[in-house]
Amino acid sequence: LVSLTLTDADDGDRVATVQVGGICRLPISSTYPQVGNRVIGGADGTVKQAAALTGNDPAGGNIARGTVLEVNGTTDCTILLN
Secondary structure, eight states, X not given: XXXXXXXXXXXXXXXXXXOOOEEEEEXXXXXXXXXXXXXXXXXXXXXXXXXXXXXXXOTTOXXXXXXXXEEETTTEEEEEEO
């Protein structure tokens, strides 16, 4: 469990954020990742290469996830969710 909130805006509903770990294969879209890259969500359930950060993480944290272990052309990639 990464975070759990309960504020007046939630109107009594709890909102939780979880971080899943493991290895998975996901379809990729342009900008195609390379081994060692981090990824972010792309269009239609794909992932794509995350932009490199030049300084500190942006407000709200870095949205890049996983580390690419293998890339299968322009079809899919295997990532370590860490």
